[in-house]
Amino acid sequence: xxxxxxxxxxxxxxxxxxxxxxxxxxxxxxxxxxxxxxxxxxxxxxxxxxxxxxxxxxxxxxxxxxxxxxxxxxxxxxxxxxxxxxxxxxxxxxxxxxxxxxxxxxxxxxxxxxxxxxxxxxxxxxxxxxxxxxxxxxxxxxxxxxxxxxxxxxxxxxx
Amino acid sequence: xxxxxxxxxxxxxxxxxxxxxxxxxxxxxxxxxxxxxxxxxxxxxxxxxxxxxxxxxxxxxxxxxxxxxxxxxxxxxxxxxxxxxxxxxxxxxxxxxxxxxxxxxxxxxxxxxxxxxxxxxxxxxxxxxxxxxxxxxxxxxxxxxxxxxxxxxxxxxxxxxxxxxxxxxxxxxxxxxxxxxxxxxxxxxxxxxxx
Numbered sequence: 001x002x003x004x005x006x007x008x009x010x011x012x013x014x015x016x017x018x019x020x021x022x023x024x025x026x027x028x029x030x031x032x033x034x035x036x037x038x039x040x041x042x043x044x045x046x047x048x049x050x051x052x053x054x055x056x057x058x059x060x061x062x063x064x065x066x067x068x069x070x071x072x073x074x075x076x077x078x079x080x081x082x083x084x085x086x087x088x089x090x091x092x093x094x095x096x097x098x099x100x101x102x103x104x105x106x107x108x109x110x111x112x113x114x115x116x117x118x119x120x121x122x123x124x125x126x127x128x129x130x131x132x133x134x135x136x137x138x139x140x141x142x143x144x145x146x147x148x149x150x151x152x153x154x155x156x157x158x159x
Numbered sequence: 160x161x162x163x164x165x166x167x168x169x170x171x172x173x174x175x176x177x178x179x180x181x182x183x184x185x186x187x188x189x190x191x192x193x194x195x196x197x198x199x200x201x202x203x204x205x206x207x208x209x210x211x212x213x214x215x216x217x218x219x220x221x222x223x224x225x226x227x228x229x230x231x232x233x234x235x236x237x238x239x240x241x242x243x244x245x246x247x248x249x250x251x252x253x254x255x256x257x258x259x260x261x262x263x264x265x266x267x268x269x270x271x272x273x274x275x276x277x278x279x280x281x282x283x284x285x286x287x288x289x290x291x292x293x294x295x296x297x298x299x300x301x302x303x304x305x306x307x308x309x310x311x312x313x314x315x316x317x318x319x320x321x322x323x324x325x326x327x328x329x330x331x332x333x334x335x336x337x338x339x340x341x342x343x344x345x346x347x348x349x350x351x352x353x354x
Contacts, residue, residue, distance in 0.1 A: 022321035025232060029329060032223040039215040047213075066304035106343050108302075111251035113343045118177040128178040132212035132344065139339035140216070143332045145303040150328030154321065157311040 003027050006034040008144055011070050012151035019154045033147065040140045041077070048130040049137065052079035053096075058141045059085035060100075061107045065145045098124045099134070106138045161348040164253050167277040169264060171257045172347035180208035193218045209344055224337070227329045234319075234326035237266040238292055242327050244276065245296025246334030252342035255334060288317045296331040 003023070004015045009030060014020050023030060041058065042051050049057075059074035064087040075085050083089050084100065091100030102121060106113055121131050164172045181190055183201065193214045194203050203211075210217045228239055240263040247256035260273040275283035281297060291313045298306040314324050 018321050019325075022325045025322055026226075026230075026325060026329070029223065029226050029230070032219065032226060036216070036219045036223055039219045043213075043215045045215065065302065106339055110339055110342060111249065115177050115346065118344070122178070129212040131178055132209060133216075135340055135343050136210075136213045136216040136220075139336040139343075142303075142339055143336035146299050146332035146335050147328060149303040149306070150299060150332065151325075153306060153308060153311040154324055154328070156308055157315065 001031075001034060003030055006030050007037055007070075007073065008033055008147045008151065011067075011073065012148045012155065014151055014155060017155075019151065022154075023151075033144065036140055037144065040137045041074075043133075047133045048126065049133060050081070052077070052081040053084070054137055055079075056081035056084040057099075057103050057137060060087055060103070061138065061141045062145060063087050064104070064108060065142075065149075067145050067148055070145060070148055098126070102134065103138055106135065107142060110142075160351040162351055164347040164349050167248065167253060167256050167260070169257055169260045169270070169273060169277075171261060172254055172349050174204075174206050174254050174341065174345045175348045176205050176209045176345045178209065178344065180205050181211040183208070186211065187214075189214050206341065206345065210340065220336075224333060227326075227333045232322065234323040234330070235266075237263050238289075238323070239326055239330040240266065241272070241289060241292050242296040242330035243334045243337075244273065245293050246300040246331050247338055248276065248280070249297055249300035250335075250338035250342055252334075252338040254345075254347040255338055255341050257347070259334075288319075291317045291319070292327060295327060299328070299331050300335060 004010065004020070009023060014023055041054050055074045055077035059071045059078055062068070062071035062074060063085060071085065075082060078085055081094070084091060084094060084096065091097045098121065102117060105117060118131060183203070186194070190211045194207060194211055229236065240259045243259040244256055244263060247259060260277065264270045264273050272285065272289060275285065276293070285293060295306055295310045295314055298310055314327070319327070
């Protein structure tokens, strides 16, 4: 994938000008960011979280995080899990209420996460490996959202 | 006896996982490879052993982390640490804040900035440049779209180049990621002496 086709740069609309020049000096980082997206959105060992579900959760975070263009991209890959991308859905219909509650909290109220949030997932029979997978998904998406939002501010401020 | 550390500090605590890390004795070949475990190197932290549950993410994250924090050019290492500290304070990741405040103090050979941040938070008395950097990092961490065009304009006004601003965005965003692992998956603890 060429540099400006990576999700973060394409979503932020960076291809020419001074911001693109700055980004070229960190091309390795933008390519590694794309590799990280592939690892969390479409891993070989997906555990309890299908690729569709992962895309839906990322879309949900992007929507509640105020970056709808990124939400649209992930929503296109969410398949039957698409309803979960709506921040108003609680996941009960899919039997995923505990997952949705955890994702919302880890994404948007990180400072409030406590040991009981992890033991709650364990009590709901989520394996330790799946808890780590879920955290990586949420954590990567939080990173990518901020890269996109920051690049947009740079682009807006470029004279 | 151990106690959980709740206050920001530069004295790095121990990180205690809230779930069971991967056991090296039963680790898969992929896990051992990602952990760079060899007969002569069997020391792996509990944090990395915890992340080894998702070996595909672990493999791509380490080189990305190192590139954002340490690659040559762009923003100074100490200022990248300030971005990391801003994120870690917003997310109250005591462990991350300690590691990166300690690094900032060592790079600057001065504890004044991190002393001020840990005692007064966002009201700390900072230089204009550090103030602009910290405020941007804090807002970008609070929510993806919380930083404003005015915050961006302030970064330019205090003299940051586009390359430096990009590095600040990356280091701050990276700690949005790291905090959501470190603070969510474990507790910062300290041994109590004589308790």
